[in-house]
Amino acid sequence: MSEAAGPRTVLITGATGGIGGALAVVYAEAGGTLILQGRNAARLAELAAACESRGARVLTRSLDLRDRPALADWLAALAAQEQLDLVIVNAGVNTNIGPQGAGERWADVEALIEVNVLAVMATVDAVLPAMRARGRGQIALISSLAAYYGLPVTPSYCASKAAIKTYGEALRGWLAREGVRVSVVMPGYVESKMCREMPGPKPFLWSPERAARCIRRGLARNQARISFPFPLNFGTWWLSVLPPTVSQRILRLLDYGG
Ligand SMILES: NC(=O)c1ccc[n+]([C@@H]2O[C@H](COP(=O)([O-])OP(=O)(O)OC[C@H]3O[C@@H](n4cnc5c(N)ncnc54)[C@H](OP(=O)(O)O)[C@@H]3O)[C@@H](O)[C@H]2O)c1
Numbered sequence: 339m340s341e342a343a344g345p346r347t348v349l350i351t352g353a354t355g356g357i358g359g360a361l362a363v364v365y366a367e368a369g370g371t372l373i374l375q376g377r378n379a380a381r382l383a384e385l386a387a388a389c390e391s392r393g394a395r396v397l398t399r400s401l402d403l404r405d406r407p408a409l410a411d412w413l414a415a416l417a418a419q420e421q422l423d424l425v426i427v428n429a430g431v432n433t434n435i436g437p438q439g440a441g442e443r444w445a446d447v448e449a450l451i452e453v454n455v456l457a458v459m460a461t462v463d464a465v466l467p468a469m470r471a472r473g474r475g476q477i478a479l480i481s482s483l484a485a486y487y488g489l490p491v492t493p494s495y496c497a498s499k500a501a502i503k504t505y506g507e508a509l510r511g512w513l514a515r516e517g518v519r520v521s522v523v524m525p526g527y528v529e530s531k532m533c534r535e536m537p538g539p540k541p542f543l544w545s546p547e548r549a550a551r552c553i554r555r556g557l558a559r560n561q562a563r564i565s566f567p568f569p570l571n572f573g574t575w576w577l578s579v580l581p582p583t584v585s586q587r588i589l590r591l592l593d594y595g596g
Pocket residue numbers: 351352353354355356357358375376377378379401402403404428429430431453480481482483524525526527528529530531532533
């Protein structure tokens with residue numbers, strides 16, 4: 339696979355969503371294979387047709403990622419049949435403390451950790467052996483700018499994205515010498531169902547298409563961290579380095595205080 343030509347076989351989880359769907363289209367090209375996962379079978383079929391019309395070969399899988407045995411079986415079969423060049427671990431969910439600050443429902447918290455953390459690690463666990471054996475491959479973990487500092491309105495979501503950020507950074511250091519590239523993607527606000535349902539202001543909102551193009555560029559350069567947009571990245575990074583009392587005050591002033 340030549341770097342200039344881009345990855346030939348790309349697996350995207352959460353392809354039925356805003357960012358995942360835009361990523362699928364951005365990577366759909368003649369000679370390439372896309373493997374698209376989601377739960378919404380109708381949306382998967384629609385997306386597959388759009389990607390096929392751009393010349394890509396498309397495989398789809400409708401699967402609930404909380405079913406980890408099914409996830410592991412699917413990925414094991416896939417790894418035996420396809421040579422995965424790029425795996426974008428993108429599927430995710432959000433929950434929040436509610437408009438009156440009542441708190442997150444425990445069932446939602448458990449489901450969130452299953453999708454945003456356990457399924458992410460299970461996916462990496464399943465695809466990594468073949469990449470290591472080949473000494474080649476790339477993994478992109480979709481974290482969030484919410485990983486820099488815990489936002490009072492979305493405690494579990496921030497915790498899950500911080501876990502994935504740290505996990506990806508560690509994997510990158512571990513696997514670099516083996517030829518397996520790992521990047522952490524930290525988007526700001528990107529138009530999607532999840533974004534619409536998130537509480538709080540949404541400054542510097544990007545379209546999924548713009549986000550997907552930025553992610554593809556960053557992955558082609560093997561950037562360790564692909565974070566955007568710049569002003570929000572800069573601001574949220576500061577939250578993580580300022581004294582926590584100052585960061586909390588800023589969040590309250592900006593209406594993220596819970
Ligand atoms: N949008 C933003 O502002 C933003 C900002 C930072 C980070 N992110 C991250 O970007 C990623 C994509 O989010 P998005 O904004 O594109 O949200 P979205 O449109 O709501 O898409 C979420 C995707 O995850 C899939 N998914 C959720 N739960 C699943 C489950 N149990 N089993 C299988 N698939 C499941 C959904 O599949 P179905 O719909 O088919 O069920 C959908 O494809 C997430 O990891 C999110 O945390 C988003």
